[in-house]
Amino acid sequence: MKPPFRMLIADDHAHAREGIREIVTSDPDFEIVGEAKNGLEALELTEQLMPDLILMDINMPEMNGLEATRLIKQRYPYVKIVIITVSDDIADLFEALKKGAQGYLLKNLDPSAWIDYLKAVAFDETPMSRELAVKLLHEFAGRERTEPKTSPLSPREHEILEWVAAGHTNREIAEGLNIAENTVKNHLKNILQKLHLENRVQLTSYAYKQGWIQGTKGRDSR
Structure with a gap:
């Protein structure tokens, strides 16, 4: 125990x-x-x-x-x-x-x-709440877009990043991508370490600022 x-x-x-x-x-x-x-x-x-x-x-x-x-x-x-x-x-x-x-x-x-x-x-x-995910999207949606910065993330990590930005839990991401929940956790840990960030909100905000995310692909409208 x-x-x-x-x-x-x-x-x-x-x-x-x-x-x-x-x-x-x-x-x-x-x-x-x-x-x-x-x-x-x-x-x-x-x-x-x-x-x-x-x-x-x-x-x-x-x-x-x-x-x-x-x-x-x-x-x-x-x-x-x-x-x-x-x-x-x-x-x-x-x-x-x-x-x-x-x-x-x-x-x-x-x-x-x-x-x-x-x-x-x-x-x-x-998880990051759906409400906060939407507020983050609106926060950056009205800003002038810049050229996306070069990303150190792999294609799979970018895919997981988009799901995180939509406010999904590790379990929902695992189900959506048909991978193990522990795999999602490990990917997320690697992403945060690569970018020197501490949590999902910092990650999502940073990704919007870098131009890596333009929207949530409707995943939070289920």
Whole structure:
């Protein structure tokens, strides 16, 4: 039996921390090892407790969640960080992901969705939501197109990249391409390593900027 994932909560509201604690501790795969009231405390507690995963609010005093995320990922790159927020402002989410966060959760989501998502993050299987895939597409669709930059990716890796950009999970990609799910995981790991990126959102955004993706080929319209 695997030990539970050690989790740190960072939120300046006591009621919010209590609610998050209730959701997370309902599943034996997670253990709360500490709570921070601001980004500075989150940074200090990360050094003391070395958690596996941090749930990070954006707007906090002393140091906000975005700056705390940047510093934590700089010093402890193995720590996974999920942004928790009441807003789906795409600018905030992009900024958090640029600073190294693995994903985000809206506070008004159903508790069962939280658990499923956090397990996906913990096991490195986090899909990018269809909604975010569409927002990314719209973000770059209106920009003036440039000549595509030379890509270091293989044809198969480009194929997987297009599916990722459409917001599909590893399982859906495997089924669509008729390959094993572990093969998809390995391809995705290789793609991220080649491009020195950390997650699917960074990958998709980078691919649009490089001109490697012009659309999602309708795969997300099923």
